[in-house]
Amino acid sequence: MIEEQIIAKPIDLDDARRMLSLLSGNWHEVLTGVAVVRDSEIRSGIQSTRVKFAPMSEAEINFLAERGDPLDKAGAYAVQAQAALFIEGIEGDYWNVVGLPVSLVYRLVTGKVAEGLTQ
Numbered sequence: 001m002i003e004e005q006i007i008a009k010p011i012d013l014d015d016a017r018r019m020l021s022l023l024s025g026n027w028h029e030v031l032t033g034v035a036v037v038r039d040s041e042i043r044s045g046i047q048s049t050r051v052k053f054a055p056m057s058e059a060e061i062n063f064l065a066e067r068g069d070p071l072d073k074a075g076a077y078a079v080q081a082q083a084a085l086f087i088e089g090i091e092g093d094y095w096n097v098v099g100l101p102v103s104l105v106y107r108l109v110t111g112k113v114a115e116g117l118t119q
Contacts, residue, residue: 001028001029001031002022002023002026002027002028002029003022005022007019007022007028007074007075007076008074009071009072009073009074009076010070010071010076012071013065013066013070013071015076016064016065016070016071016076017061017062017065017076019070019075019076020056020061020064020065020070020076020077021056021061023053023075023076023077024053024054024055024056024061024086025053025054025055025056026052026053027050027051027052027089028050028051028053028075029048029049029050029051030048030049030050030051030074030075030096030097031046031047031048032046032047032096032099032100032101032104033045033046034046034047034101034104034105034108035108036105036108036109038109043108043111044108045104045107045108047092047093047096047101047103047104048092048096049090049091049092049093049094049096049097050089050090050091050092051079051087051089051090051091051097052087052088052089052090053083053086053087053088054086054087054088056086060086063082064076064077064082064083064086067082068081068082068083069081078098079094079097079098080098
């Protein structure tokens with residue numbers, strides 16, 4: 001999420017360029033919801049991680065859009081791939097940005113959920 005906008009997967013390369021331009025030079029928030037069902041009990045939680053992109057030139061944005069396989073990725077980037085060249089900072093769980101907040105899943109499965117984390 002950036003500027004109160006939820007950013008999903010781009011619909012085409014132009015949309016990917018638009019998203020990457022929006023992320024360029026800015027912090028954004030990656031939110032992942034997880035639910036675990038065990039013996040009819042539902043445990044759920046949301047993991048939040050902040051990510052900062054360096055300012056990117058039009059050529060760099062085009063590079064990520066054309067070579068970063070953006071169409072199947074929320075925000076049009078994969079932190080563990082080409083976009084890593086432009087990540088200036090991460091506050092929180094790296095694995096959440098990759099796509100699965102492993103620590104949250106573990107806490108939900110084991111019942112070791114921090115107060116205030118689940119809904």
